[in-house]
Amino acid sequence: MFQYTNNGKFLTTEQRQFYEDNGYLIIPKLVDSDLLDNCRSRFLEVCNSGLSTVDIMVMKEQSLKHKNLKGEYLVNKIQNLLNDKVFFTYTCYNPLVDVVESIIGSNITCCISMVINKPPGAEQHSMHQDYYYFPFGPVNSIVGVWTAMDVCNVENGCLYVFPGSHKNNLLPHENGKNTTNVGYYEIVNYNEVHPHHLLMEPGDTVFLHPLVVHGSGPNLTTNFRKAISSFYLENNCDFIDYKRKHQEEMEKVMFEAYKTKHSQLKNYLDAWRIRSKLIRGFPGAYQRYLSQL
Structure with missing residues (x-):
């Protein structure tokens, strides 16, 4: 009956069925406002003061760099x-x-974590599938989580999805022609033209299957649109797809981004080790593979 969910311990049958049918699920007010306020303050501390650590990577909105902006008005992501x-x-x-x-399932690792900021004037993030970025699988053992920190609407660049698109395979992507930001890829010649916009309030959280087609629009307002996001995998995921041709380009991008802070990096999969942490349950194939690098 259920192909894309594991159990009903914390979801109702109706919620599971919605995720099965659509490839995403929004749970309103899931994350506590105090927690989000603390994360917002920490984000501002990082991007406005120039604070940097060996781990946190600060990325800037390339389309706004010519405007001589600083801090929160220029940083579009920390991860x-x-x-x-x-x-x-x-x-x-x-x-x-x-x-x-x-x-x-109950054995869980976080493999990516980030705060995403859309400052006023920030450009769109074109249609893509998150699984394009991942060199491991199986695909149904991965889920993305995205929590609104601000009100998200069409005007400030909310997420949009194509319900049910997770039932298709990974589609061809190319380096984003509609973006100046590094590492943004978009689907080639996608025919669907009527996305569903996810209007969200602070604390609302959407769970995304890694094959569901989604993106976000530009921020046409004078306010910010922030979200905090993590990706999780089942601990027995393995690096079964890391030799896909496009991963060669991903490897170059990741090494360029990490090599100045992590001189001990030896290969592409090594970069996933420094990005990952066991969250719940018992170590699996994913941990065993990374421990051998």
């Missing part, structure tokens, strides 16, 4: 947050991880 005690309160937040468990 690799698992070793930051403030941001980690989100990644290991029990109500959130409980839902993850109902989707992928």
Whole structure:
């Protein structure tokens, strides 16, 4: 009956069925406002003061660099947050991880964590599938989690999805022609033209299957649109797809981004080790593979 979820321990049958049918599920007000406020303050501390650590990577909105903006008005993402005690309160937040468990199972690793900021004037993030970025599988053992920190609407660039598109295979992508940001890829010649926009309030959280087609629009307002996000995998995921041709390009991008801070990096999969942390349950194939690098 259920192909894309694991159990009904923390989700109702109706919620599981919605995720099965659509490839995403929104749970309103899932994340506590105090937790989000702490993460917002930490984000501002990082991007406005120039604070940097060996782990946190600060990325800037390339389309705005010519305007001589600074701090929150220029930073569009900070990532690799698992070793930051403030941001980690989100990644290991029990109500959130409980839902993850109902989707992928009780043995859980976080493999990516980030705060995404859309400052005024920020460009769109074109249609893509998150699985394009991942060199491991199986695909149904991965889930993305995205929590609104601000009101998200069409005007400020909310997420949009194509319900049911997770039932298709991984589609061809290309380096984004509609973006100046590094590492943004978009689907080639996607025929669907009527996305469903996810209108969300702070604390609302969407769970995304890694094959569901989605994106976000530009921020046409004078306000910010922030979200905090993590990706989780079942601990027995393995690096079964890391030799896909496009992963060669991904490897170059990741090495360029990490090599200045992590001189010990030896290969592409090594970069996943420094981005990942066991969250719940018992180590599996994923941990065993990384421990051998």
